[in-house]
Amino acid sequence: MSVELGHFALVLALALALVQTFVPFVGARIGSLSLMRVGEPAAITGLALLAAAFAALMLAYVQSDFSVANVWENSHSAKPLLFKITGTWGNHEGSMLLWVLILSFFGALVAAFGRNLPPTLKANVLAVQGLIASAFLLFILLTSNPFARLQPAPIEGRDLNPILQDVGLAVHPPLLYLGYVGFSISFSFAAAALIDGRVDAAWARWVRPWTLAAWAFLTGGIAMGSYWAYYELGWGGFWFWDPVENASFMPWLAGTALLHSAIVMEKRSALKIWTVLLAILTFSLSLLGTFLVRSGVLTSVHAFATDPTRGVFILAILVFFIGGALALFAFRAAALAPGGLFHPISREGALVLNNLLLTTAAATVLVGTLYPLVLEAVTGEKISVGAPFFNLTFVPLFLPLLAAVPFGPVLSWKRGDLVGAAQRLHFAFAAAVVSAFLAFFLIDRGSALAALGIGLGLWLIFGALTDLALKAGIGKVEPAAAFSRFRGLPLSVFGTALAHAGLGLTTLGVVCVTTLETERILTMQPGQTAKIGGYALRFEGLQPFTGPNYTEDRARFILTGADSVRLGELISSKRLYTARGMPTTEAGIRTMGLSQLYVSIGDATNDGGLVVHMWWKPLVTLIWIGALVMMGGGGISLFDRRLRVGAPARRKAGPAAAGEEAA
């Protein structure tokens, strides 16, 4: 019964989304406040309906109601409760439902908390949100109904893909979607501004918190996905430049650019047209990502439950929204007044450089991801573009960006002084150079490349700290005064410093793992010992073990340090999930400080041994810790009073204001 109610709620939500699209839009056109106000209750009720639909599906999963086709295909009664719950979105239909649920969640937030928005802007934003929701609800109802029943109902389900039976599924897709879909708000604001025909600094201030929130979630979602793939696939890699990874990375790059250009627009009312375009592009890349992942047009190791026939529908949605928004942009952008002027060497200039590099980097990722697809369509030739391509294109574009990051915050607005900025940063620079030299001479096998990379990562971290010290006036004023100034700094300053330092931490992690990692592949007999990264592992043999819905062979290793002190044991296993008869490898991972020892096992050999692949991964955890720090930086900025309370009333258009605009 609840399943039918869920389906019905979904249909109602579609009807309501259509109301939310057209009524406020017409209201904004004819200037009727009462029509415009319809958007708010529509958005909030829409969220309630979708939440009910989602709860109904979740209930069917928890109760293992195999009369629902979706549950039968992706669940099993012996599955642990957590995976029954997370299994709700571990499949195509359920994940699309989660997508729309989050979309309407953001729409409802705008409706509930956007009190100080001008009514026409708010009405248009909600209308665009409603339109996106309508398109995707239509998609779900027509092609991917999660509530379809089976007659007769099977007794047992086919189980969830074992790879997905992991805590990662509880965290990664929701976070990723909060990021992906969060950018729809920036998109709706951009479209609304274009419909309205006016964009100003106040607009940027309204958009910024939404962009910031989406960006923080996306950062966390990507990092979580990377860590999940790292420990679950048993290949020891943290990033494969796989199309599905790129699909989430492109909106992140564009979103990062948007975050920064919105600052320029808010503070200096420059880069208006560019910011609006970026807002459109960022969500377009999110839509493209959804299409690439859901349609399976590209061969990927991470894509699950894809269906090319349904991909065409998403492609149509994609073309409609991207094409529509860009057409709107082409017609209206010229009407937007150009903004303030600035000198190339200035904070604005630095942020423009940031934007140039980020968008170009995003473009190379886009080319590398889509090129095989286009080439095959045009010439029929099949090629693959892998990591070497991205190392050759993305990395050279990204390195100068990283090197330039510390300069941005210490340059002044409008007209900066590069020499002065360099002087302010000389401590950070010296510290980074000294560390690089130390790394070169002290680290065993330390190469020039590793040293440079480590120096770069530390340069980012020291640069971020220097920025805080400068803003607090440490060394210039009395310590007590500096401390009180430090405490009085706006939260967004801390957010910036944290995010930049987090980027430095991630850089350090990536550099250390790619240049200093050691690996060994060998066959081991029980009792045999292998050395790696200053540790020794003794293989104790295989033991069978039975889990709730799987059986496994566990390989036990005893870990000892350099001086033969026993540090504990490590278990790596080959699992067989009985319902699907599908094997998986569970890597054995031991974290020591910030580094990890990673052991994956393979097949047994003829002479009773076992193939073992082990890696010593120095500072690998920094990759994800850095991402969490970046996410934290975004979160702290979000609580800045200036974003919360200070959302300003729009400047009254008058001669004085016009004069200010032109200045």
Place this chain on the structure above:
Amino acid sequence: MTRKQKRLAVIGSGMGFLALAAALTFYALGQQTSYFYMPVDLLAQPAGAGDRIRLGGLVEKGSIVRGEGTRVRFVVTDYEHTVPVVYDRILPDLFREEQGVVVEGALGEDGVLLADTVLAKHDEAYMPKEVADSLKERGVWQEE
């Protein structure tokens, strides 16, 4: 600088970056892509020794030789031609006989492919897209 000059400077540097990115991209596409072959394609247009290729096909029944230390040998077939492969790592979990597989590596002098990557997806019903298309074209395999 006048407003116009500044705008030109910004546009110019933007173009510069784009040009740089385009140059890098074209260079990398020329150097760093591997072509996809089925075994029969290697008959028609043999790749030279040392060439990096991506080979798709099915794992021939009874061809998997494990247990020589960490090395695994198997044969990739498309029912018309076969290519022997050597791989010195841990095979993916779903690597099985008569299943679709994509192998990447360099061809040796003796025609044996020295693989550094073996892809088989995490789904039991998986057939790599390139392999499925190619086999269907020649009518030797149908989708269930």
